[in-house]
Amino acid sequence: MSAPALQAFDRAFQALHRRLPGAWFRERRATAFRYFQEAGFPGPELEGWRYTDPRAWLRLELEPAAVPVAAPPVLPDAPLEGREHDVLVFVGGHYCAARSRVGALPPGVRLAPLCQVLDAGRDEILAQALDDLPFVEGGADAGFSALNTALFNSGLFLRVPDGVRLERPVHVWHLEPEAAAGGPPRCAHVRNLCLLGRGAAACVYESYSSAAAPGSGAPKSLVNSVTQLRLEDAAELRHCKLLRCDAAAHLSYSCAQLGTRAHLHSCYFGRTEALARNELQVRLLGRAARAELNGLYSAAGNGRHACLAMVRHLQRETRGDAFYRGILYGAAHGIFHGAVHIEEHAAHSEATQSNANLLIGERSRAYTRPELHIHADEVQCRHGATVGRLDDASAAYLQSRGLDAVRARALLVRAFAAEAMERFRFPDLQDWLERHVPGGGLSSGALGIA
Amino acid sequence: MIEIRQLQVAVGEQLILRGVDLEVGAGEVHAVMGPNGSGKSTLAHVLAGMPGYTVRSGQAQLRGVDLLSMEPEERAAAGLFLGFQYPVEIPGISNLQLLKEALNALRLRRSEKPLDAVEFLALVRKRGRFVRMPEELLRRGVNEGFSGGEKKRNEILQMAVLEPRLAILDETDSGLDVDALRIVAEGINALRTPGRSFLLITHYQRLLQHVEPDRVHILSNGRILCSGGPELARAVEEQGYEQLEEEASVDVGSVA
Ligand SMILES: Nc1ncnc2c1ncn2[C@@H]1O[C@H](COP(=O)(O)OP(=O)(O)O)[C@@H](O)[C@H]1O
Ligand SMILES: [Mg+2]
Numbered sequence: 001m002s003a004p005a006l007q008a009f010d011r012a013f014q015a016l017h018r019r020l021p022g023a024w025f026r027e028r029r030a031t032a033f034r035y036f037q038e039a040g041f042p043g044p045e046l047e048g049w050r051y052t053d054p055r056a057w058l059r060l061e062l063e064p065a066a067v068p069v070a071a072p073p074v075l076p077d078a079p080l081e082g083r084e085h086d087v088l089v090f091v092g093g094h095y096c097a098a099r100s101r102v103g104a105l106p107p108g109v110r111l112a113p114l115c116q117v118l119d120a121g122r123d124e125i126l127a128q129a130l131d132d133l134p135f136v137e138g139g140a141d142a143g144f145s146a147l148n149t150a151l152f153n154s155g156l157f158l159r160v161p162d163g164v165r166l167e168r169p170v171h172v173w174h175l176e177p178e179a180a181a182g183g184p185p186r187c188a189h190v191r192n193l194c195l196l197g198r199g200a201a202a203c204v205y206e207s208y209s210s211a212a213a214p215g216s217g218a219p220k221s222l223v224n225s226v227t228q229l230r231l232e233d234a235a236e237l238r239h240c241k242l243l244r245c246d247a248a249a250h251l252s253y254s255c256a257q258l259g260t261r262a263h264l265h266s267c268y269f270g271r272t273e274a275l276a277r278n279e280l281q282v283r284l285l286g287r288a289a290r291a292e293l294n295g296l297y298s299a300a301g302n303g304r305h306a307c308l309a310m311v312r313h314l315q316r317e318t319r320g321d322a323f324y325r326g327i328l329y330g331a332a333h334g335i336f337h338g339a340v341h342i343e344e345h346a347a348h349s350e351a352t353q354s355n356a357n358l359l360i361g362e363r364s365r366a367y368t369r370p371e372l373h374i375h376a377d378e379v380q381c382r383h384g385a386t387v388g389r390l391d392d393a394s395a396a397y398l399q400s401r402g403l404d405a406v407r408a409r410a411l412l413v414r415a416f417a418a419e420a421m422e423r424f425r426f427p428d429l430q431d432w433l434e435r436h437v438p439g440g441g442l443s444s445g446a447l448g449i450a
Numbered sequence: 451m452i453e454i455r456q457l458q459v460a461v462g463e464q465l466i467l468r469g470v471d472l473e474v475g476a477g478e479v480h481a482v483m484g485p486n487g488s489g490k491s492t493l494a495h496v497l498a499g500m501p502g503y504t505v506r507s508g509q510a511q512l513r514g515v516d517l518l519s520m521e522p523e524e525r526a527a528a529g530l531f532l533g534f535q536y537p538v539e540i541p542g543i544s545n546l547q548l549l550k551e552a553l554n555a556l557r558l559r560r561s562e563k564p565l566d567a568v569e570f571l572a573l574v575r576k577r578g579r580f581v582r583m584p585e586e587l588l589r590r591g592v593n594e595g596f597s598g599g600e601k602k603r604n605e606i607l608q609m610a611v612l613e614p615r616l617a618i619l620d621e622t623d624s625g626l627d628v629d630a631l632r633i634v635a636e637g638i639n640a641l642r643t644p645g646r647s648f649l650l651i652t653h654y655q656r657l658l659q660h661v662e663p664d665r666v667h668i669l670s671n672g673r674i675l676c677s678g679g680p681e682l683a684r685a686v687e688e689q690g691y692e693q694l695e696e697e698a699s700v701d702v703g704s705v706a
Contacts, residue, residue: 392501397538400498401552401608402526402559411551415542415591 006040013150020153022118028127032149041143051335051367052277052306054144054251068094069177072211075099077435079207079242080171083428087171088113088156093188093223095154096175103168108161111170114191115154129193133228133255145253148226152191155225158204162197162232169203169428176210176221176248190225196235198259205429207242208250219249219274227254231262233286240426241278243270244436246300250276260286260315267294267424269433273301273332279308284318284346295324296420298438299332300361306335309353313346313376320350325420326357327413327438328364338383339371346376353383358416360390360409414439451476451616451647452497452517457508459489459496465506466492468672474616474665477644481658481683482651484669485691490651491535493669494620498532499525512616526552527559529615533605533622535651541591545604548592549574549611556612577610580636598625606637617641618649623657635660655683670695 013033017026044053069092080087088111089099095113102111110117117126133145156172174190194204208223223245231237235258243250250272256264270276276299282291291311299305305328311320326334336355357366368385390412398408417437424433452474459467466489474480484490496503497510499522510517512528520528540548553573554564565573574588581603593601602622609617622634638648638661650657658666658680666682668675670691675698676682686694 391538394538394540396500396522397534397540398548398552399522400500400526400532400534401548401612402523402555403551404523404555405521407551407555408523411543411548412540415540418542 006037009147009151010037016151020151021115024122025118025127025130028130029150032146033151036143036146036150039143039146048279048308048337051333052275052304054249054275068092068096071096071099071175072177075173075175076209076211077244077432079173079205079432080169080428081432083169085169085171085205085428086111087173090154090172090174090190092175092177092186093153093190106164106166109164109166110157110159112157113154114152114157114193117157126193129195129228129230130191132230132257133226133253144224144251145226148189148191148224148253152189152226155190155227156192156194156204156206158193158202159195160197160200160202160235163199164197165201166203169205171205171207173205174208174223174225176208176223176245178211185219186221188221188223190223192225192227194228194237194239195230196232196237196262198232199234200232201236203238203240203426205240205242205426208245209242210245210248219247221247222249222251225250225252227252229254229256229264231256231258231264231289233259234261235259236263237265238426239264239266240424240429241266241268241270243268243272243276243278245276246271246273246303249274250278252277253279253281255281255283256291257283257285258289258291261288261290262286263289264291264293265425266292267426268307269296269424269436270305271298271300271436271438272305273299273303275304277304277306277308279310281310281312282320283312283314284320284349285314286318287315288317288319289315290319291321292423293320293322293324294420294423295322296327296417296424296437297324297334298327298329299334300329301332302330303332304335305332306337308337308339310339310341311351312341312343313349313351313379314343315345316347316349318346318349320352322353322355323420323423324355325417326355326366327417328357328359328361328366330361331363332361333364334366336366336368336385337371338369339373340381340383341373342376342379342381344375347378349376350380352381354385356384356386356388356416358388358390358413360413410439412439451478452510452512452649454497454510455508457493457496457510458506459492460504460506461492461502466503466672467496469508470669470672470674472667472674474647474649476647477642478664479642479648479650479661480665480667481663482649482667482669483653483655483683483686484675486653488669489672490669491620494532494535494618494649494651497525497618498522498530500532523555526612526614527556531609531612531614531617533602533609533617533619535620535622535624537593537601537605539591539593539596541594543592544590545588545592546571546574549588549608552608553611574607574611577613578607580633580640581607581610582633583607599627599630602626602634603630603637606634610637610641613641613646615645616647616649618651620651621653622650623652623654631656632660655687658683668694670698
């Protein structure tokens with residue numbers, strides 16, 4: 001990243017850090033910021049950032065979003081419309097109480113914007129939880145997560161006590177407002193925390209949408225998010241992340257830690273015409289813990305869309321499945337990096353990894369990199385990766401049945417996405433997904449290729 | 451219904467059809483027979499507008515309209531249906547979804563309103579009755595994991611739902627067991643109406659025992675070698691193609 005951009009963050013931190021929520025957390029923010037200043041932003045010299053060089057993308061003086069902005073009068077395309085759920089809305093990184101809605105919750109459940117929890121006073125458990133990150137300072141590419149710790153304003157805080165199962169899904173909705181014309185590009189740091197006690201269960205939607213229309217040139221805003229999921233023994237979390245920020249850059253780290261027999265079902269559905277990078281690190285800490293990771297990512301224009309899924313097996317009989325599908329239009333690039341680590345004590349574990357990419361645009365590309373590190377006996381691992389184009393014979397078959405060329409190809413894109421869609425298994429989201437899936441909905445009449 | 455004149459078609463540099471003449475009247479059933487590699491599928495594909503073929507010369511008209519200049523979907527809308535010799539598999543779209551898309555696309559071109567899910571299912575059940583395709587199969591991906599016979603029955607089902615004016619069935623009979631053959635033949639007979647014509651492309655005369663053709667044409671080396679009534683199919687069965695080809699070569703012009 002350019003020197004002016006670093007300076008912009010420095011100025012912002014000096015100006016901001018006294019006004020950020022959680023006075024007791026200030027010192028921690030300052031250490032994180034010092035780390036960020038030393039480390040700077042990760043760049044293409046690191047394997048994990050080779051194809052998504054933020055320095056190439058963010059040649060702009062990012063202005064951390066200091067002041068709350070008004071929510072847009074109409075919230076665009078609500079993912080869970082008409083379904084019973086609790087929702088926390090954030091606009092430009094700031095909590096928007098007027099648009100949020102939380103119903104009655106079981107005893108002991110805490111669902112609130114993180115800024116309120118921080119402002120409620122020193123909280124050692126929270127401090128520990130926030131530090132419980134695999135991308136802590138010291139790691140090679142922790143620049144963005146350190147910056148996040150230094151500057152985050154708010155995000156989700158959800159704690160579900162032992163044995164409690166939430167009935168309604170929780171939706172954390174981050175909206176990026178349109179950047180003011182001529183104003184500096186904005187930067188929002190978002191921190192989400194989800195802590196499930198033993199045998200607790202919850203369903204969390206984490207979605208990001210942007211009001212800005214895709215255009216040419218550098219993205220007008222950046223979202224830098226860190227999401228931490230902790231599942232105690234036998235906890236169950238269904239986590240679904242949705243990204244609809246065509247014009248904004250989106251960098252995110254998520255990490256999940258699973259206790260004995262805990263189960264994480266995590267899905268990612270995202271589309272960009274700018275830069276989107278999703279890194280998900282899962283640690284299977286307890287015996288028979290299980291993580292299912294699914295992703296359907298697409299990019300158009302000159303977009304770069306990266307998914308990194310790392311699963312570390314630390315105990316026996318753990319299971320991890322990563323299933324990612326990429327669809328690349330125009331001159332977009334898709335990047336998948338999957339890593340499986342099966343440690344010494346993780347005998348009888350099972351890991352699968354599958355990535356397939358569909359290149360639509362003449363100049364689109366896909367990079368896929370599977371990585372397996374196995375240090376235990378009696379484990380089962382499978383992985384596969386493919387890159388292909390639409391099948392002309394199939395398109396011709398559909399056309400011979402009366403579908404025009406555009407619709408035939410759209411349908412084939414939809415068919416490619418189907419396998420990933422089937423794994424999502426979020427019934428509340430089905431309508432929304434059907435509207436947004438590449439290739440378009442199946443039952444409607446005229447739908448072209450996006 | 452269809453009129454083909456002096457059609458010459460190449461794949462790459464190689465000329466495959468060397469001047470085909472063929473005419474099928476409304477309500478007629480014609481069979482095109484010929485040895486492997488004689489150009490039967492090429493003829494079917496080029497009429498349906500499948501990519502990969504170059505029309506060197508000649509014409510084809512469907513009910514007076516030039517077929518060869520149309521897109522494949524326009525040919526479908528004009529009433530042409532091709533039952534493929536090797537139907538593709540498309541996992542991720544179910545047979546029902548494809549049928550609904552196809553039917554509604556055709557309806558749209560005819561300015562009819564699209565069918566909703568209930569009307570559509572009722573129609574598939576009614577028109578597809580005789581093909582006896584279990585609905586479980588129809589909910590699977592297009593031809594996904596289908597046996598050869600199931601694929602062919604599925605082509606017949608699509609034909610029954612889309613109600614074309616001219617159905618070209620490319621070796622729909624090959625690879626079928628006796629029961630499946632009878633089902634397919636019943637399907638064809640049930641759809642035989644004065645307004646609908648068939649071009650049955652076949653290697654053997656098995657299917658023609660169940661579906662009596664009005665005319666039989668022998669395609670050999672890219673040309674119609676000879677034409678005749680149903681008895682020609684039986685002659686092929688008894689003598690084989692080689693004998694016919696030999697006779698034709700000494701007796702050029704004996705075509706009926
Ligand atoms: N796509 C193709 N590429 C090269 N040769 C082809 C292609 N399609 C057909 N041919 C050739 O054209 C000839 C006729 O093929 P085809 O029409 O499939 O015959 P049939 O259906 O009568 O068995 C064969 O010699 C075949 O090898
Ligand atoms: Mg053939």
